[in-house]
Amino acid sequence: MGPTLDILSQLGNGFLYTILLFVITLVLSIPLGMIIYLLAKSKFKPLSYLFKGIIWVIRGTPLMLQILLVSFLPMLLFNAMNKEIASFFNITISQLLFVFVSIAFVFNYACYFAEIYRAGFESINKGQYEAAKVLNLTKSETFFKIILPQVIKRIVPPMSNEVITLVKDTSLAQILGVVELLSSANHAVNQYVVLTPLLYAGAFYLIFTFILTVLLTKLEKKLSYYEV
Amino acid sequence: MSYFEIKNLTKKYGDQIVLDDLSMEMNKGEISVIIGESGNGKTTLLRCLNGLTDINSGFVIIDGKEIDCSKNNNFGLIFQNFNLFPQYTVLENITIPLMSMYKRSLNKLSFTKKQKVLKSKQQECNTISFELLEKIGLKDKANNYPFELSGGQCQRVAIARALALKPSILCFDEPTSALDPKTTIEISKLIKELKQEGYTVLIITHDISFAKDVADKVYFLKKGKVLDNGNVEEILINPKNEDIKNFLGSNNKES
Numbered sequence: 001m002g003p004t005l006d007i008l009s010q011l012g013n014g015f016l017y018t019i020l021l022f023v024i025t026l027v028l029s030i031p032l033g034m035i036i037y038l039l040a041k042s043k044f045k046p047l048s049y050l051f052k053g054i055i056w057v058i059r060g061t062p063l064m065l066q067i068l069l070v071s072f073l074p075m076l077l078f079n080a081m082n083k084e085i086a087s088f089f090n091i092t093i094s095q096l097l098f099v100f101v102s103i104a105f106v107f108n109y110a111c112y113f114a115e116i117y118r119a120g121f122e123s124i125n126k127g128q129y130e131a132a133k134v135l136n137l138t139k140s141e142t143f144f145k146i147i148l149p150q151v152i153k154r155i156v157p158p159m160s161n162e163v164i165t166l167v168k169d170t171s172l173a174q175i176l177g178v179v180e181l182l183s184s185a186n187h188a189v190n191q192y193v194v195l196t197p198l199l200y201a202g203a204f205y206l207i208f209t210f211i212l213t214v215l216l217t218k219l220e221k222k223l224s225y226y227e228v
Numbered sequence: 229m230s231y232f233e234i235k236n237l238t239k240k241y242g243d244q245i246v247l248d249d250l251s252m253e254m255n256k257g258e259i260s261v262i263i264g265e266s267g268n269g270k271t272t273l274l275r276c277l278n279g280l281t282d283i284n285s286g287f288v289i290i291d292g293k294e295i296d297c298s299k300n301n302n303f304g305l306i307f308q309n310f311n312l313f314p315q316y317t318v319l320e321n322i323t324i325p326l327m328s329m330y331k332r333s334l335n336k337l338s339f340t341k342k343q344k345v346l347k348s349k350q351q352e353c354n355t356i357s358f359e360l361l362e363k364i365g366l367k368d369k370a371n372n373y374p375f376e377l378s379g380g381q382c383q384r385v386a387i388a389r390a391l392a393l394k395p396s397i398l399c400f401d402e403p404t405s406a407l408d409p410k411t412t413i414e415i416s417k418l419i420k421e422l423k424q425e426g427y428t429v430l431i432i433t434h435d436i437s438f439a440k441d442v443a444d445k446v447y448f449l450k451k452g453k454v455l456d457n458g459n460v461e462e463i464l465i466n467p468k469n470e471d472i473k474n475f476l477g478s479n480n481k482e483s
Contacts, residue, residue: 131311134278135325135393136301138332145324149315227375228314 007188007197014184015204017098018170021180025105025166032106033113037121040114051114058111064172067104071097071176097176105173109166116158120151153223160216167209181205229292231256231428232397237286239269239276239452246272248452250286254397254445259419259429261439263463264449265475270432273449274399277430278305290396304390308402310382312374312389319370322357322389323350329393360388364418380411387418391427398422400431404438416441436476440464448472 040051058066074080086096124147132142174183185201188194230253239247246269254260262270275281277288279298288295295302312321330349334342361367364384374382383403390398400419404412412435419429419442433439439446439460446463448455448471456462456469467473 125311127307127309127311128313130280131307131313133280134303134305135328135389136332137325137328141324141328146313153315226314226373 003192003194004196007192008200010184010188011181011197011200011204014179014181014201017173017178018167018181018204019208021098021102021105021170021173021178022166024102025109025170026163028102028106029109029113032110034117036110037114037117041118055111055114058108059115063104063108063169064175066108067101067172067175070104071100094177098173098178101173101176101178105166105169109162112162113159116155116162117151119158120155121147123154124150150228153226153228156216156220156223160213160220163212163216164209167205167212230254231291233287233289234273234277235287235289237273237276237288238284239272239281240284246452247276247283250449250453252447252454252457254428254430256428257423257426258444259423259431259442260445260447261431261433261443262447262449263433263436263439263475264455266434268449269452270449271401274305274401274430274432277397278303278399302396304393304395304398306383306386306390306398306400306403308405310374310386312382312385314374317371317373318361318366318377318385319354319357321374321385322360322392323353325389326353326356326392356392357388360391363391364388378411379406380408380414383407383415384418387422391422397428397430400429400433402433402435403431404433404435412438413441436464448475 036051036055039047040055042048042051071082074082074085082093082096086093089096091099128146128150129142132146137146170180171182173180174186179187181201181204185197188197232254234250234252237247237250238245248269250269250273252260262273264270272281276283277297282298288297290302297303313324316324327346327349330353331342331346334345337345358367358370361370364387366381366384366388369377369381369385374385377385383406387398403415403419407415416438419431423429423444429442431439431442443460443464445457446460447457448463448467448469450471455471456467462468463472464476467476
């Protein structure tokens with residue numbers, strides 16, 4: 001196998017982890033963000049303050065710091081070594097580290113999404129709730145049929161922004177040794193003493209974000225059949 | 229005995245009394261118009277009747293039966309800015325509350341049976357909605373979205389949507405505030421047609437010429453009380469009350 005093919009296959013391996021982290025983060029943080037948003041606006045004040053505080057801390061500190069902290073949590077909380085945890089769950093250390101990274105990503109993005117949801121819900125005219133009430137719609141009908149579709153339409157552009165940012169943020173996973181796209185490129189640079197792997201990695205990111213942009217623009221167009 | 233009675237209705241926001249022991253009566257099939265300056269409780273009264281805000285004390289009686297406004301099954305409300313659901317077509321705006329009504333009536337059935345009945349009901353809802361759209365003259369707009377309609381057309385859809393649930397009393401909040409003079413005349417005509425069909429209508433407005441056109445009975449609200457009431461002649465043309473004279477005077481100067 002020539003060096004170029006070898007480099008590309010290494011990058012491909014890294015890219016799989018990038019995509020895996022990307023998908024896990026989105027799939028879990030989109031609903032978790034909704035839960036955090038609902039808890040943060042809870043009428044029970046202590047709960048509301050707690051979750052507003054969590055949003056403040058997570059948005060106010062670097063994601064890399066959060067990844068590192070999560071990886072030390074088992075030690076801080078249970079005085080357990082990562083090796084013990086991994087053997088307890090019957091997974092390898094590198095799989096465990098990937099789980100730590102995922103946890104940090106999911107919570108970080110959920111907090112950003114919670115704030116986007118908040119903006120979305122607060123932008124809905126109070127009259128829509130009142131019309132639903134006067135027409136005797138149930139609470140769940142009001143939420144799922146009337147309010148949520150309008151919220152989704154409004155939050156697609158800011159959500160797209162976060163989704164694109166997430167693609168690039170995945171490179172932070174290498175702080176715990178996860179060999180994602182950028183770190184696999186970096187390894188190849190050291191191994192072959194050429195710079196091309198970095199260019200290839202850049203191209204991978206660009207193509208990935210390009211595809212996402214196209215898909216998200218399509219979604220936006222699909223929702224533009226009406227005006228609010 | 230009157231068809232619709234409000235007895236000693238009081239509504240406070242904190243210490244501020246918005247509706248002060250207010251009482252009024254309306255007959256079936258009449259158009260009643262409430263006028264008065266802003267901040268005297270007109271909109272609050274409509275919001276209380278439609279269950280959008282709780283009342284502090286008092287009764288609301290329709291056809292001899294006391295009703296609980298917070299459950300709102302008796303009033304239809306056409307909002308000042310219509311509040312149509314933007315993501316749904318004109319037809320869907322009417323069928324959604326209808327379907328919701330049917331769904332609630334089926335609560336006791338099992339899920340699969342419910343789905344079966346609802347499927348057949350969807351057809352029925354569409355038929356009812358089309359009939360309503362025909363009545364308001366917008367059948368050809370059934371598949372348009374609210375943003376594609378003019379203000380007057382949106383209002384007609386809002387009326388059809390409210391009528392779908394067969395309310396005992398139809399309430400309008402400032403129906404002419406967003407309309408041009410020609411559309412205002414059309415709406416007056418439509419409201420009078422609804423009266424012919426037996427609907428009881430309650431309207432809140434600042435628009436005196438519109439009130440003169442449609443009202444059977446006029447109420448003048450001041451500081452949360454009905455200061456005076458009577459027919460158009462008694463209240464809007466030759467009022468005896470100084471406050472009403474002042475109100476009409478300043479209203480004429482504005483227009």
